[in-house]
Amino acid sequence: MMTDAELIQWRANALRFEQQINQCVIGLQTAVRQLVIAVFARGHVLLEGQVGVGKTTLLRAVAQGLGGHFERIEGTIDLMPADLIYYTYLDENGRPRVDPGPLLKKGERLSTFFFNEINRARPQVHSLLLRAMAERSVNAFNRDYAMPHFQVFADRNRVEKEETFELPAAAKDRFMMEIRIDRPDDDALLDQLMFDPRFHDTDRLIAGVESGGMAYDRLNDVAETVQIKIQTSPKLRQYALDLWKATQNPGEYGIQLADADMKQLLLSGASPRGMSYLIRAAKIRAWLEGRDYVLPEDVQAVFAVCTQHRLFINPVYGYRKEQLVPQLAAAILQHVATP
Incomplete structure (x- = not known):
């Protein structure tokens, strides 16, 4: 290290x-x-x-x-x-x-x-x-x-x-x-x-x-060191977990999109691997910003690019995919309470 x-x-x-x-x-x-x-x-x-x-x-x-x-x-x-x-x-x-x-x-x-x-x-x-x-x-x-x-x-x-x-x-x-x-x-x-x-x-x-x-x-050595040294608080961890849950069941977090049945909209939300990538990326952003701890803004800055391609829409809504996926990612950040 x-x-x-x-x-x-x-x-x-x-x-x-x-x-x-x-x-x-x-x-x-x-x-x-x-x-x-x-x-x-x-x-x-x-x-x-x-x-x-x-x-x-x-x-x-x-x-x-x-x-x-x-x-x-x-x-x-x-x-x-x-x-x-x-x-x-x-x-x-x-x-x-x-x-x-x-x-x-x-x-x-x-x-x-x-x-x-x-x-x-x-x-x-x-x-x-x-x-x-x-x-x-x-x-x-x-x-x-x-x-x-x-x-x-x-x-x-x-x-x-x-x-x-x-x-x-x-x-x-x-x-x-x-x-x-x-x-x-x-x-x-x-x-x-x-x-x-x-x-x-x-x-x-x-x-x-x-x-x-x-x-x-x-x-590889730099990446490993950053992941070890940059810390995440219990509240930050809970926030990330809530974000992941919202990608699975957005309706439970009060998220509604126009002309979309939230119970049928998603075939699959973000994978555990994807959320692991999200935290890795958030730690690197915190490091680049000169901090040794992750803030919610670090997670928010990389949330869309780390999760949007992992949100799989029901084919019924396939013709609106380019519109609905970014809207869903933005709505998740808006509705999940920030610590």
């Missing part, structure tokens, strides 16, 4: 890391903070947004700052599970060769794995990825390969629905957070993005982030 002095230095590093990313992608401060929290909570992240809103640039900036090795794969309809493990080709002598795929190529040095348009990949691919995410290892060629620093960042285009596969509940639950990236609506920000040449060259923009400034191979 790290000393208090080391943890203070790491907090300074984390805030500098956050500042550098905010210089690459403007107008996404909330999403950047959520990503930084996920990095130090060692949780996988699912990004959702329209085309061209900065998802890839954001993740490239994160990978640049973390150091280690970065791998990326494109989700396609014909992608097979084996494509994550190895690829075959003919060498210059016309002989067949097998080389490691993106999950194995960098071995234990793999730090950031970006799965672009994950919903275009088949469920079989999702299944293999789930094991890698859960166990940070993969089995291939009759042996297990450990990836102790491996963190998945996947994105999903919510506009195009053709040739896509909805992520199953088990897959969604492996992601600590689902972060929505929306296009900016501030005229000043749009003016910068359109006319400032600095934002036209993505490679040069990413190069401005200090490479490897985060010592990726020590992040």
